[in-house]
Amino acid sequence: MKKVLVWDLPTRLFHWLLVAAIAGAYFTGENGGNWLVWHERLGILIVGLIAFRLAWGFAGSTYARFATFVRGPVAIKSYLAGQWQGLGHNPLGALSVLGLLTLVALQFSTGLFAQNDDTGFAGPFYALVSDQLGGLATSLHHKIFDVLMILIGLHVAAIVYYVRVKKDNLVKPMITGHKEVSHGDSARGGSLPALIFALLVGLAASYGASGAWVEKPPAPPAAATPAW
Numbered sequence: 228m229k230k231v232l233v234w235d236l237p238t239r240l241f242h243w244l245l246v247a248a249i250a251g252a253y254f255t256g257e258n259g260g261n262w263l264v265w266h267e268r269l270g271i272l273i274v275g276l277i278a279f280r281l282a283w284g285f286a287g288s289t290y291a292r293f294a295t296f297v298r299g300p301v302a303i304k305s306y307l308a309g310q311w312q313g314l315g316h317n318p319l320g321a322l323s324v325l326g327l328l329t330l331v332a333l334q335f336s337t338g339l340f341a342q343n344d345d346t347g348f349a350g351p352f353y354a355l356v357s358d359q360l361g362g363l364a365t366s367l368h369h370k371i372f373d374v375l376m377i378l379i380g381l382h383v384a385a386i387v388y389y390v391r392v393k394k395d396n397l398v399k400p401m402i403t404g405h406k407e408v409s410h411g412d413s414a415r416g417g418s419l420p421a422l423i424f425a426l427l428v429g430l431a432a433s434y435g436a437s438g439a440w441v442e443k444p445p446a447p448p449a450a451a452t453p454a455w
Contacts (some may be wrong), residue, residue, distance in 0.1 A: 349437025
């Protein structure tokens with residue numbers, strides 16, 4: 228057995244920041260009121276995190292790259308037959324990762340265009356779409372989150388299964404970055420220029436999602452005071 232680096236530090240920070248941001252977004256969204264300011268801020272943070280991860284999936288280290296863990300049906304069949312050997316996400320787990328990233332992206336995308344509802348929340352881009360589209364985005368924002376919770380539950384259940392049944396702790400490597408294995412090499416790549424590039428992509432996405440560049444609609448005129 229030898230200790231190898233599986234998850235680089237940027238990947239680990241992304242993972243736990245996303246967990247915290249989604250939990251915070253759920254809490255603030257459910258409680259409403261003044262918490263909705265933080266709900267929007269956390270949504271903007273999530274946009275930046277997902278954009279960073281997409282960039283890091285091409286520029287990051289070995290096991291963080293999509294080319295390493297996104298496989299076809301042959302690899303999935305081999306994994307289900309117990310014939311797959313590798314580090315990082317297994318071929319079936321890769322589908323879970325892609326599903327989570329897709330649902331989170333859909334979640335924040337609908338939130339950006341959500342109209343005022345009974346919570347009093349409106350996304351940064353609500354003024355750019357019609358009331359009909361804004362209402363649809365609001366409805367989808369609530370429904371997609373329910374599906375996202377189901378997938379997160381399955382994700383956690385799979386981790387528990389690996390720990391309890393297969394005696395393979397998937398959480399520890401996501402904390403320390405290292406794993407003891409009998410085969411495989413440490414992750415390579417993910418240089419400082421690549422990290423700077425991914426961070427810039429994430430920051431640009433967060434700025435774009437903030438709506439700071441969108442002209443705000445004019446406030447409605449004040450009601451005229453009766454002359455009497």
